[in-house]
Amino acid sequence: MADSINRRWLLAQRPSGNLKDSDFELVREAIPTPGAGEFVVKVTHLSFDPTQRGWLAADSYLPAVKIGEVVRAGGAGEVVASNNPKFPVGAKVQGAFGWQDYCLTDGGGFWPCATLHPGMSAEHALGIFGTTGLTAYFGLRDVGQPKTGDVVLISGAAGATGSVVGQIAKAMGCTAIGIAGGKTKCDWVVETAGFDACIDYKSEPVAKRIKELAPKGVNVVFENVGGDILDAALANLAQRARVVLCGGISSYNAASAAEIQGLKNYMALTVTRSRMEGFIVLDYAPRFAEGVKALADWMAAGAIKSIEDVQEGLENAPATLRRLFEGKNFGKQLLRL
Ligand SMILES: NC(=O)c1ccc[n+]([C@@H]2O[C@H](COP(=O)([O-])OP(=O)(O)OC[C@H]3O[C@@H](n4cnc5c(N)ncnc54)[C@H](OP(=O)(O)O)[C@@H]3O)[C@@H](O)[C@H]2O)c1
Incomplete structure (x- = not known):
């Protein structure tokens, strides 16, 4: 191992509201040595996902990151020391390596380590073939159940999951309408991600624009944002529509439940x-x-493509997580170490 120091970002305090630098602490430690059955991964790429904000705040579908623990994140890298025959030195792997240069692991736990398929890049492993692409695939296909000719409405359309959902919808013979923040993003959603149209929620009346673009209503809503945007979608459902509640990023920085926007149009589910x-x-x-x-x-x-937004340097991990909440990313947010 060429380096001698392992830089690690620890959770310093539970965040409240928007993420701050003081929520995290960068420490320098010796690179760990593997014990029996363990191995050390030199992390090359980290995945950034809105759900990481939730892991820092409270127990949910995974236990919360503890104060003083390394910040949890999916990552990819290479084994550089090993006492585990399943993961020998030189193996390219992915797992929950966290915000650090080197990860000591036995490969198990609730998020087991896996060897990358031969020839698969770290970017693809964490993006299109990782939880992002799989969320788009199973959420749309299994929960949304689109049929050829359906209109699929996707919020967070310029983000990692949304940009893949729209591409899959097109590949399945549907019309894909996106919702994203700003003209530049909306142009990108149509020109780069290949959607049929995109509504700018920052400057256009969303419910009115959905009605104009889908006068017979939308058959599938793939919801990544929640709040007002979900309400606008609910106001435009076709009969027997399927609303896929993938996420609600608009509420993830709320300091308390009182700040979370409730739904006004939920009775549209009954009527339709x-x-x-x-x-x-x-x-x-x-x-x-x-x-x-x-x-x-x-x-x-050639029906879908992987679109990544790659930042550089472990020191920029907190700023890279904030990019998701500042709307700066186009496609899958990654950090190369
Ligand atoms: N259910 C599951 O298993 C699962 C798995 C993965 C992800 N998810 C969820 O899927 C959603 C998308 O995740 P992702 O990884 O693909 O991230 P992403 O879409 O790349 O997330 C970042 C984007 O969210 C938008 N955004 C941020 N704050 C917003 C706000 N207050 N109002 C409206 N839009 C806002 C921004 O786009 P604009 O610039 O367009 O605002 C930003 O670029 C998240 O809600 C996530 O929690 C769920």
Whole structure:
């Protein structure tokens, strides 16, 4: 190992409201030595996901990160020291390595380490073939159940998941309408991600624009944002629509439940006999190989592409997480170490 220091970002305090530098502390420690059954990964890439904000705040579908623990994040890297025959030195791997240069692990836990498929880049492993692409695939296909000719409305359309959902919707013969913040992003959603249209929620009346673009209503809503944007979608449902509650990033920085915007138009679900259903991608783990194959086949056919936004340097980890909440990322947010 060439370096002798392991830089690690620890959680210094539970964040309240927008993330601050003081929520985190950068420490320098010796690179760990593997014990029996353990190995050390030199982390090369980290994945940034809005759900990380939730892991810092409270227990949810995973236990909260403890104060003083390394900040949890998915990552990719290479094994540089090993006492584990399943993960020998030189193996390219992915797992929950966290915000640090080197990760000591036995490869197990609630997020087991896995070897990268031969030839697969770290960017693709963490993005299109990682939880991002798989969230788009299983959320749209299994929960949204789109049929050819359906209109699919996607919020957070320029983000990691949303940009893939729209591409899959197009590949399945649907019309894809995005919602994103700002003209530059909306142009990108149409020109780069290939959606049919995109509504700028920062300057356009969202419910009115959905009605203009989908006068017969939307058949599938893939919801990443929540709040007012979900309400605008609910006001425009077709009969027997499916609302996929993937996420609600507009509320993740709320300091208390009182700050979270409730829904006004939920009775539209009754009137249109529609269904709103949440899901967690980890529940689909036994079927991940199916999702990866479907995404790879679409990519090989040129129907979808992987779009990544790669920042540089472990020292920029807190700022990179904030990018998601400042709307700065286009596609999958990654950090190269
Ligand atoms: N259910 C699951 O298993 C699962 C798995 C993965 C992700 N998710 C959820 O899916 C959603 C998207 O995740 P992602 O990883 O693909 O991230 P992402 O879309 O790349 O997230 C960042 C984007 O969210 C938008 N945003 C941020 N704050 C906002 C606000 N207050 N109002 C409206 N838009 C806001 C910004 O886009 P604009 O510039 O357009 O505002 C930003 O670029 C998140 O809600 C996440 O929690 C769920």
